[in-house]
Amino acid sequence: MIESYGTAIRTAFEYILETYPESFVIGQGLWSPWYVGNSMTDLDKRFGIERVIDTPVAESACTGVAIGAALAGMKPIVVHPRMDFALYAMDAIVNQAAKWSHMTGGQAHPSVTVRTIINRGGEQGAQHSQSLHSWFSHVPGLRVVMPSTVSDARDLLIASVLSQDPVIYIDDRWLYEQEADIPAITEVDLRSIGPAVVKPGSDVTVVGSSFSTLLAQQAAELLAEDGINAEVVDLRVLNPFNPEVVVASARKTRNLIVVDGSWASCGFSAEVIASVCESLQPGELATSPQRITLPAAPAPTSGVLEATYYPTAQTVAEAARKMLG
Amino acid sequence: MHWELDSAFPTKRNLGLGTSLCSRKPIWRGNWRYVVYCNSPNPMTLGSLAEPTAHQEPLDLAGHDSQVLIDAFTSMMRIRLVEQKLARMRQVGAIGGPVHLGVGQEAVAVGVSHHLRSSDRVFGAHRSHSHALALGASVEGLFAEVLGRDTGLSRGMGGSMHLWDQPNGFYGSVPIVAGTVPLAVGAGLAAKMQKSGDVAVSYLGDGAVEEGVVHESFNLASQLGIPVIFVVENNLFASHMHISLRQPSNSTARFAEANAIQYAVVDGNDVTAVSAAAEELIGRARNGQGPGFIEALTFRWYGHVDWREDVDVGVHRAPDDLENWRRRDPLSRLLESLISNDCWTAADAQQLQDSLLIEIDAAWAVAELAPYPASEALLDRVYYQDSNHGIST
Numbered sequence: 001m002i003e004s005y006g007t008a009i010r011t012a013f014e015y016i017l018e019t020y021p022e023s024f025v026i027g028q029g030l031w032s033p034w035y036v037g038n039s040m041t042d043l044d045k046r047f048g049i050e051r052v053i054d055t056p057v058a059e060s061a062c063t064g065v066a067i068g069a070a071l072a073g074m075k076p077i078v079v080h081p082r083m084d085f086a087l088y089a090m091d092a093i094v095n096q097a098a099k100w101s102h103m104t105g106g107q108a109h110p111s112v113t114v115r116t117i118i119n120r121g122g123e124q125g126a127q128h129s130q131s132l133h134s135w136f137s138h139v140p141g142l143r144v145v146m147p148s149t150v151s152d153a154r155d156l157l158i159a160s161v162l163s164q165d166p167v168i169y170i171d172d173r174w175l176y177e178q179e180a181d182i183p184a185i186t187e188v189d190l191r192s193i194g195p196a197v198v199k200p201g202s203d204v205t206v207v208g209s210s211f212s213t214l215l216a217q218q219a220a221e222l223l224a225e226d227g228i229n230a231e232v233v234d235l236r237v238l239n240p241f242n243p244e245v246v247v248a249s250a251r252k253t254r255n256l257i258v259v260d261g262s263w264a265s266c267g268f269s270a271e272v273i274a275s276v277c278e279s280l281q282p283g284e285l286a287t288s289p290q291r292i293t294l295p296a297a298p299a300p301t302s303g304v305l306e307a308t309y310y311p312t313a314q315t316v317a318e319a320a321r322k323m324l325g
Numbered sequence: 326m327h328w329e330l331d332s333a334f335p336t337k338r339n340l341g342l343g344t345s346l347c348s349r350k351p352i353w354r355g356n357w358r359y360v361v362y363c364n365s366p367n368p369m370t371l372g373s374l375a376e377p378t379a380h381q382e383p384l385d386l387a388g389h390d391s392q393v394l395i396d397a398f399t400s401m402m403r404i405r406l407v408e409q410k411l412a413r414m415r416q417v418g419a420i421g422g423p424v425h426l427g428v429g430q431e432a433v434a435v436g437v438s439h440h441l442r443s444s445d446r447v448f449g450a451h452r453s454h455s456h457a458l459a460l461g462a463s464v465e466g467l468f469a470e471v472l473g474r475d476t477g478l479s480r481g482m483g484g485s486m487h488l489w490d491q492p493n494g495f496y497g498s499v500p501i502v503a504g505t506v507p508l509a510v511g512a513g514l515a516a517k518m519q520k521s522g523d524v525a526v527s528y529l530g531d532g533a534v535e536e537g538v539v540h541e542s543f544n545l546a547s548q549l550g551i552p553v554i555f556v557v558e559n560n561l562f563a564s565h566m567h568i569s570l571r572q573p574s575n576s577t578a579r580f581a582e583a584n585a586i587q588y589a590v591v592d593g594n595d596v597t598a599v600s601a602a603a604e605e606l607i608g609r610a611r612n613g614q615g616p617g618f619i620e621a622l623t624f625r626w627y628g629h630v631d632w633r634e635d636v637d638v639g640v641h642r643a644p645d646d647l648e649n650w651r652r653r654d655p656l657s658r659l660l661e662s663l664i665s666n667d668c669w670t671a672a673d674a675q676q677l678q679d680s681l682l683i684e685i686d687a688a689w690a691v692a693e694l695a696p697y698p699a700s701e702a703l704l705d706r707v708y709y710q711d712s713n714h715g716i717s718t
Contacts, residue, residue: 064510068496068510069514095499106705
């Protein structure tokens with residue numbers, strides 16, 4: 001069936017709410033079409049406002065509520081329509097959800113999904129633009145999922161809800177219009193999901209996640225015009241991170257570029273490059289690994305500055321050309 | 326908007342749960358308030374409840390089942406002796422990590438827990454030994470946990486500040502102040518969705534109500550009609566700071582009023598008063614009438630952490646006050662009343678103490694010999710270990 005990234009998320013919600021009576025959704029804006037794009041349209045009408053709960057302005061408590069409900073046997077999904085606001089919920093996510101299994105000796109585990117949305121551009125400025133997946137990926141106990149493809153947007157959301165562990169599921173509004181013909185739903189075990197090669201190549205490995213995977217793929221097309229055959233790896237699951245696919249690809253192409261939608265400092269691109277360097281022998285890479293990230297500044301408001309702030313497919317292609325000299 | 330006083334609410338209530346009563350006088354006490362909504366021009370204060378020299382008298386046991394009271398005394402004494410053991414063991418260095426002791430506060434957990442069942446969902450905080458023990462947690466399991474042993478309540482992974490005993494209804498305690506308050510609301514929401522008639526309980530302190538998430542949680546619980554009981558153990562101190570240095574009023578129940586949550590303010594050193602409030606509010610919550618709030622005024626005899634009294638480091642923690650609060654002892658007051666009502670004798674109490682001390686020493690001895698978690702536990706318990714991991718097919 002043809003789905004867009006946004007409608008695929010909605011399909012996942014529909015499947016979860018229909019199949020698992022213990023599931024429910026809680027968060028701000030769930031009864032409003034403009035908070036969550038087309039990704040949750042009319043779910044409240046179909047499943048009732050007691051299972052699709054639009055809430056007071058209380059990110060912190062809503063996230064804690066979802067965790068507590070999970071400990072009591074439910075499968076909650078808490079939605080933060082903008083990741084910036086999820087910062088209010090960091091205690092619930094980092095201190096409570098992430099650590100519950102470990103500090104109770106593995107006897108209890110909140111099976112909770114925290115869906116946060118990256119929503120930036122359009123002169124929204126510093127507090128409506130952030131991509132903080134690197135923070136969440138720093139924390140043992142959280143699973144961090146960043147779908148890039150339409151099918152992953154649907155199937156990895158379902159896998160996140162079915163996971164027995166707390167999952168941060170991050171989708172990106174800049175991907176909502178992507179369309180694909182995808183197969184029927186299959187439930188997958190999130191623990192079996194990891195980075196995957198989405199476009200094979202031989203000259204340079206370009207690693208991305210979520211929207212930056214799209215940039216990598218577009219860059220690969222530009223590079224193909226120059227006779228450069230790039231391999232694109234989509235990270236999909238950032239925590240716990242399994243670097244094997246990236247390492248194998250880098251060993252093969254001997255050149256590595258990581259594109260990441262967050263900042264460089266302690267960012268996920270650094271984790272990918274470090275993991276590869278730790279696994280390869282000196283000399284296995286022909287060139288120094290490069291990362292393409294946001295400049296070390298908050299997101300600007302002015303459209304002129306925004307245009308220089310966000311990397312594009314051209315930025316990525318240019319870096320590859322330069323690397324391959 | 327105006328909420329009417331619940332007409333079904335009794336102004337006097339006989340708490341007797343059986344037929345063996347000490348006497349049949351009504352027991353309603355002056356230091357109990359039950360307000361749905363009041364438009365008082367005066368800020369709420371605790372009045373004499375916060376006075377260390379007040380309420381030192383024995384309890385009025387009229388209308389109470391003597392066996393229930395003796396059971397409550399037994400539970401309170403077990404908690405006290407366990408915590409005193411922990412204090413000594415921490416002092417001599419046998420315990421590696423901090424212990425936050427609640428000696429002097431035993432009546433709160435015991436009074437509340439009397440009305441709970443194992444399918445209820447109770448959450449605590451850093452000072453939660455009493456909360457777990459009052460629900461029936463194993464003393465040996467608690468000791469083993471404090472000692473970081475694999476046989477502990479949290480399999481040696483939590484220590485004193487991260488207790489877990491879900492089979493008895495204790496969902497967990499953590500030391501992030503207010504961290505579990507929204508979790509309790511969520512467990513209550515789950516109970517509502519599951520139509521189980523269970524309630525959640527959130528134990529928090531007067532310091533926790535200064536955290537923002539607590540107010541979000543009150544509002545959510547009220548708006549969604551969630552069966553959760555907030556039990557504020559107001560011991561007048563957050564760590565070293567007296568409440569007068571932290572809040573404009575010493576009564577935290579003003580936040581229940583602000584959120585239209587039914588509440589009671591009681592002498593937390595009177596187990597009958599706590600029990601009466603808990604019975605009413607838990608009953609309402611089970612019947613789908615939404616959240617409740619109990620403010621129980623009490624005092625801890627030790628300092629914020631470990632065995633010291635901390636009169637030197639406490640701001641407004643005067644030795645005289647501590648002495649007076651010791652006279653307002655929830656155990657002595659109940660015991661005196663039991664004896665004067667001919668329900669029990671001093672010899673009975675001595676015998677109980679002797680047998681509890683034997684039980685506690687034996688539990689400690691077993692806990693001390695238990696193994697530590699295997700080294701694999703460090704990584705194996707980060708994520709849940711389960712073969713099918715929720716996949717339905």
